[in-house]
Amino acid sequence: MVATSLDTVEKKNPKEEIMKAALRLFTEKGYFNTSIADIRQLADVSTGTIYHYFKNKEAIAEALFEEVVHSLEDSIREIRKLNNAFERLRAIVELFFELTENEPEIMRFIVVVRHQEFLGNRPSLSLSPPFQKLTQIMEEGIRAGELRRMDPIVASGVFYGTVARMIQLRLEGVLEKRLDWYLLDTWTAIWRALSP
Amino acid sequence: MVATSLDTVEKKNPKEEIMKAALRLFTEKGYFNTSIADIRQLADVSTGTIYHYFKNKEAIAEALFEEVVHSLEDSIREIRKLNNAFERLRAIVELFFELTENEPEIMRFIVVVRHQEFLGNRPSLSLSPPFQKLTQIMEEGIRAGELRRMDPIVASGVFYGTVARMIQLRLEGVLEKRLDWYLLDTWTAIWRALSP
DNA sequence: CGCACTAGATCGAGCATTCAATCGAAATCT
DNA sequence: AGATTTCGATTGAATGCTCGATCTAGTGCG
Secondary structure, three states, rough: OOOOOOOHOOOOOOOHHHHHHHHHHHHHHOOOOHHHHHHHHHHHOOOOHHHHOOOOOOHHHHHHHHHHHHHHHHHHHHHHHOOOHHHHHHHHHHHHHHHHHHHHHHHHHOOOOOHHOOOOOOOHHHHHHHHHHHHHHHHHHHHHOOOOOOHHHHHHHHHHHHHHHHHHHHHHOOOOOOOHHHHHHHHHHHHHHHHH | OOOOOOHHHHOHHHHHHHHHHHHHHHHHHOOOOOOOHHHHHHHHHHHHHHHHHOOOHHHHHHHHHHHHHHHHHHHHHHHHHHOOHHHHHHHHHHHHHHHHEEEEEHHHHHOOOOOOOOOOOOOHHHHHHHHHHHHHHHHHHHOOOOOOOOOOHHHHHHHHHHHHHHHHHHHHHOOOOOOHHHHHHHHHHHHHHHHO
């Protein structure tokens, strides 16, 4: 981080500030319970500035969605370089669990926010590239005999469903311990469900 | 169904009509995208009637929530009478899958609607009685040696997460076939994850 | 006649969005 | 260098509209 002036008067990028504030508010209170005024206040910019960078409120959510999907896509692409289904899937669980602890707001946005309600016709996150890749990993694993013969959709359902549910419970404060505490049990269960 | 008059002029119970319309609209378009005017129109009653039966919009959602939770609670209570974990869990999957096909709106309300956003402080559905019962079933099953030794929270996470994900995929139109087509694969995977 | 229910017009708060004015930093000129 | 122009960035009060909620005047049934 380069401090171009005194820390207290640090010059920030308004667009980023707006998106950061919006992510925080959307995930905490929901899209419809968040007003432009709320974002304005938390991002410490004026109403006009928001509309200078974004066409409207929806466009802020769209930008967040894009960002999150792309960063997920990158991570999953990296993981696909690993050379068997066991390692790949295990790496995804670890990535998601770690992300939940380090960037809970991003994870909340992925796992619990209902995008359909405000992002009109956009294809659901369930159909977005990262999740298509997940089903591909299953197909390849099954073909290679590393995974049990079963419908790949069911395989990815078991996998993502389980992971997402653990994350949701953590984000809702149901789990007292950090997610990595549950990693072994979770992974063992998933692997028993999927392995031949 | 008892027809008290000619079918075309059938006298309906307004409260039920309102709740039916609200359930349909809330699950289709979301709570905030549904106006009282929408409900008024679909239920074919006047604004006055809505406010006669419900304190406000939120109260309609609350009533729906109560109804759904109670009916779920009853079903799960019945299922707990079965005498081992295998049968109990299997019955729950079947119940949920069947409910998804027959009453998709109710299932959407349970699985995909984010109640927190409009039902202020109410404890999340994840913590409501039916889901506590699910964890109890896991605990009992583990104690009895019918399920593998593992954290009961993780067990219920695998179970509910998988089932909910399959339901979500079905409701979003990702699965071409009816859910019962996937039942065997889904159940096999779950049982491999949980059995000793 | 009385009472539970219905109708629909009306209110007003809250909200997203607009816009004319102003700033300020760099570019251009003298 | 200093003055002047330029133009995107920024401001925030004003606008207009949607929508939940209220109110008053019925209506019809027992």
